[in-house]
């Protein structure tokens with residue numbers, strides 16, 4: 226072989242190696258830099274956060290606030306020049322509920338405002354009322370019956386289950402270097418059932434009168450309202466009446482109240498000191514938005530064969546009504562909207578189509594994502610596959626608070642591990658390295674994992690979630706804008722890599 230031939234041969238081998246590398250890697254550092262430039266240099270996170278939490282406000286499913294949120298999201302995504310942007314119906318949600326007026330204060334033994342919020346889908350008062358509070362302490366139905374004839378026009382409370390204990394746990398923490406080193410290498414991350422939950426279960430089984438029984442009894446007796454103990458330190462965790470959205474009339478007014486104000490009433494009454502309250506509450510059911518919708522938008526893929534395949538991202542846009550759903554889940558919504566903006570604006574090539582879905586009805590049982598999956602992907606009743614079953618490569622979800630992304634959960638699909646080791650390579654300077662095979666649930670990714678499609682949740686720094694979610698204090702302030710910028714760069718990169726990966730991501734074997 227002459228020298229020239231030899232050199233030529235080397236060049237050919239190099240080109241082969243390079244082209245092999247390009248196929249295997251399926252992403253370029255140049256593109257990832259473009260994504261970074263958009264995410265950190267041109268971020269919309271703050272503006273989106275103000276608009277969704279402060280301007281749109283609370284977003285209870287079935288209500289006008291959520292309708293406004295979906296319309297705002299759709300219009301904002303249209304402004305990013307996305308395709309197929311629409312509000313897509315997923316089924317009947319039932320009735321919405323609106324709070325028009327809420328005033329409550331303690332009148333006796335002294336005047337003081339109380340921190341509380343009515344439960345969704347419960348009723349009101351006819352104008353301003355002054356009412357005595359009755360402590361109903363009944364472990365059995367027989368004991369409950371001893372209150373017959375004593376509750377007309379009264380406000381009912383029950384003994385509280387737990388004393389508040391001082392907590393030495395920080396409200397927020399970041400992963401330490403030591404924790405990152407240890408992560409996944411010790412079995413302690415597979416937690417046993419929470420002993421507190423086991424204890425509660427045992428107690429509720431021992432307790433002979435259910436919440437619903439108490440509610441029915443109070444309603445039949447003509448009580449004015451029920452107050453429940455919910456939240457502490459000035460926060461109120463809000464809930465809704467489970468059945469309320471399918472009823473024609475509002476049920477008995479039920480109010481959630483922060484522990485300090487609730488427990489004081491219990492202690493006063495226990496000592497024979499009369500407690501009376503002033504309240505004026507007006508709530509109503511609405512029918513206008515009973516059809517549930519999700520917000521959908523796409524960036525079409527460009528590869529001849531792969532463009533019909535899809536990488537999905539999503540978060541739920543509904544919230545509870547006491548706050549403005551800052552971390553649960555405005556942070557997820559604005560993050561995923563920002564990812565779409567970054568991918569579009571940076572102009573990086575996407576072989577597969579990328580689709581965003583902003584789900585509704587999540588807080589009432591993942592209703593929007595379930596409805597969408599049933600329509601397009603898989604019918605859970607008949608076990609029939611839908612038209613998109615073979616098309617979706619992966620779904621990325623964000624609903625675990627505002628903390629920056631440290632890694633990913635593989636949800637019992639270890640075949641994904643080498644792929645994410647490779648995907649994480651250009652993300653190590655953003656602190657992304659952890660891979661866990663755990664399968665945490667609690668949000669819309671569950672619907673995809675159920676049918677074997679990789680549905681991802683992220684490992685994140687733990688920030689303010691426990692105290693904040695579902696409460697009156699889940700507001701703009703709970704959102705860490707810097708953390709979300711990092712998360713936007715990370716998710717946009719992973720979506721870009723997934724969209725350009727040679728194959729769809731491997732699916733897990735279903736039992």
Ligand SMILES: [Zn+2]
Nearest residue numbers: 541553554624
């Ligand atoms: Zn949530």
